[in-house]
Amino acid sequence: MSPARATRPRKRLWRDVSERALDRCGRTLGRAVRSAFVPLAVILACSHFASSATGAEERPNFVVIFADDLGYGDLGVYGSERIRTPHLDKMAAEGMRFTDFYAAAPFCSPSRAAILTGRYPVRAGVPYVLFPTESTGLPQAEITVAELLSEAGYATAAIGKWHLGWPKPFRAHRHGFDFFFGLPYSNDMLKWEPVEIRRAQHAFWELPLMEDDTVVEAPVNQHTLTKRYTERAVSFIRENRDRPFFLYFPHTFPHNPQYASEEFEGRSPHGLYSDTVEEVDWSVGVLLDTLGELGLDEQTLVVFTSDNGPTRGGTRWGKRSSGGTAGGLRGRKGNTYEGGMRVPAIFRWQGKIGAGTLARDATSILDLMPTFAELSGEEMPRDRVIDGRSIADLLLGKAELAEAPFFYYFGVQLQAVRVGRWKLHIRRTELPPHSASLWYLQNDDLFTRHHRLQPEPELYDLDADRGETQNAAADHPDVVERLDTLARQFDHDLQRDKRPQVFLDSP
Ligand code: MG
Numbered sequence: 001m002s003p004a005r006a007t008r009p010r011k012r013l014w015r016d017v018s019e020r021a022l023d024r025c026g027r028t029l030g031r032a033v034r035s036a037f038v039p040l041a042v043i044l045a046c047s048h049f050a051s052s053a054t055g056a057e058e059r060p061n062f063v064v065i066f067a068d069d070l071g072y073g074d075l076g077v078y079g080s081e082r083i084r085t086p087h088l089d090k091m092a093a094e095g096m097r098f099t100d101f102y103a104a105a106p107f108c109s110p111s112r113a114a115i116l117t118g119r120y121p122v123r124a125g126v127p128y129v130l131f132p133t134e135s136t137g138l139p140q141a142e143i144t145v146a147e148l149l150s151e152a153g154y155a156t157a158a159i160g161k162w163h164l165g166w167p168k169p170f171r172a173h174r175h176g177f178d179f180f181f182g183l184p185y186s187n188d189m190l191k192w193e194p195v196e197i198r199r200a201q202h203a204f205w206e207l208p209l210m211e212d213d214t215v216v217e218a219p220v221n222q223h224t225l226t227k228r229y230t231e232r233a234v235s236f237i238r239e240n241r242d243r244p245f246f247l248y249f250p251h252t253f254p255h256n257p258q259y260a261s262e263e264f265e266g267r268s269p270h271g272l273y274s275d276t277v278e279e280v281d282w283s284v285g286v287l288l289d290t291l292g293e294l295g296l297d298e299q300t301l302v303v304f305t306s307d308n309g310p311t312r313g314g315t316r317w318g319k320r321s322s323g324g325t326a327g328g329l330r331g332r333k334g335n336t337y338e339g340g341m342r343v344p345a346i347f348r349w350q351g352k353i354g355a356g357t358l359a360r361d362a363t364s365i366l367d368l369m370p371t372f373a374e375l376s377g378e379e380m381p382r383d384r385v386i387d388g389r390s391i392a393d394l395l396l397g398k399a400e401l402a403e404a405p406f407f408y409y410f411g412v413q414l415q416a417v418r419v420g421r422w423k424l425h426i427r428r429t430e431l432p433p434h435s436a437s438l439w440y441l442q443n444d445d446l447f448t449r450h451h452r453l454q455p456e457p458e459l460y461d462l463d464a465d466r467g468e469t470q471n472a473a474a475d476h477p478d479v480v481e482r483l484d485t486l487a488r489q490f491d492h493d494l495q496r497d498k499r500p501q502v503f504l505d506s507p
Contacts, residue, residue: 060301062301062372063287064246065249065283066112067304068252069333071306071324071327071332072309072342073325074327076089079327091304091346092348092356094350095353096354096358097344097345097346097359098345098358098363100361101344101364102364102406103341103343103364104120106336107333109163110126112250115365116138116164117369118369118388119386125501126138126164127411128435129186130163130165131185131202131439132166133438134437134438136502136504142175145373147175149244149246150178150246152244155244155246156248157236157246157248158172160248160252161187162183162250173213179211181209181232182209182229182250184208184210187259192204223259229249230283233247237290254280260279264278270322272321273321273322301372305344306343307365308334308343310323311332331468336410341408352395353396362403412498413451416487417483417490421464423459423460425458425459427454427484429455432451459473
């Protein structure tokens with residue numbers, strides 16, 4: 001555990017903590033507490049006692065490994081014949097693999113807001129990619145899964161790429177993580193050269209490796225990132241082997257520009273993209289081996305997934321990179337076709353999740369926080385809309401999952417909805433309000449391209465046509481109408497419930 005753990009600035013979930021404590025201590029004591037203003041310590045002690053009574057030893061650890069821009073078709077167990085991923089393939093053989101699992105955005109920052117809050121990114125106040133010179137990030141008013149678990153007594157760590165705001169109030173250790181080690185944003189947000197006006201969304205400083213607010217190295221040697229992340233993750237697991245822990249491990253790669261360590265770079269005949277994925281796979285193996293060595297396999301739910309679909313290869317920022325594959329899905333990172341948002345997902349919890357099981361349910365990263373809350377015996381925040389749902393019963397083989405809609409947002413714009421086998425790209429005849437994102441302030445044409453209009457709806461039967469090649473709208477007008485009505489009502493409600501982006505006066 002970080003020695004500075006006790007002194008971390010932490011947003012207190014006062015209302016949630018006190019409510020939980022009062023529930024657990026009973027209404028009589030609750031009234032006494034309210035009337036007598038018993039010190040916070042008493043309330044927390046009750047909460048702690050109640051947590052202990054539920055059996056702290058029964059609460060699982062959670063490890064979330066979050067690849068960056070990994071395509072649906074880029075793991076062996078998802079059909080890749082060019083990238084070798086023996087550890088992830090083995091993890092799938094020991095756990096549950098999802099065929100229809102989604103990121104909640106087709107690009108980085110919003111997807112990270114969603115995985116940590118259980119809320120669609122636009123609802124959580126992070127609709128677009130964040131750049132280091134911007135003064136916005138994940139609002140403090142959002143409650144993250146790290147805060148929830150930290151208040152419940154878990155040790156928490158974020159190791160890897162944060163990308164939910166560079167200014168200090170938005171950083172990981174102010175969102176419930178005991179410590180952060182990694183990159184504060186994407187590895188392509190390099191030092192800005194003044195002559196390159198169109199790259200002004202980059203930083204004025206070298207790309208830093210950070211430990212909380214301290215710069216460890218700048219510019220960071222990106223070849224070393226996956227190894228150094230892995231070493232810190234192993235240390236965190238070892239240090240917290242005797243207490244519940246939550247490790248959030250968002251890798252930097254295979255995001256462009258790609259770098260691997262000496263052992264991996266050039267190892268694959270298929271280029272740098274493959275090299276980085278194979279090193280991420282190695283890292284997964286190291287973590288799983290560590291859990292096994294410590295006897296934590298049956299106490300730890302490990303999740304592996306990706307923040308969005310694969311990017312294209314090419315030369316960017318003077319460096320040649322190779323791209324991934326969406327495994328036969330249409331589209332890729334940056335759009336709401338399946339290839340942009342459907343991602344690999346593997347859940348492993350030995351003795352709890354059936355080995356080699358397959359789930360075809362439409363599920364998403366929004367579901368992680370509610371699932372972890374249920375499995376740890378905690379309650380989700382009750383003062384806000386949570387878009388995800390617990391899939392604990394599905395994981396544990398207790399019950400099938402009821403069908404639920406999934407909404408595909410690009411920034412603030414709802415572009416598609418899925419219910420069961422049907423996916424509708426809704427008709428869009430007007431662009432949404434222009435965003436304050438630097439992305440668009442510097443690239444006006446990009447806003448129009450991203451928030452593309454859709455003159456006519458497109459309907460796809462994903463069971464029969466997961467590549468979204470045959471528009472079935474004309475043959476199923478009833479389905480089009482049903483999904484269109486559902487989508488517009490949902491978006492109407494969400495747009496009135498979304499948290500405004502928070503901008504600081506100065507970064
Ligand atoms: Mg990404």
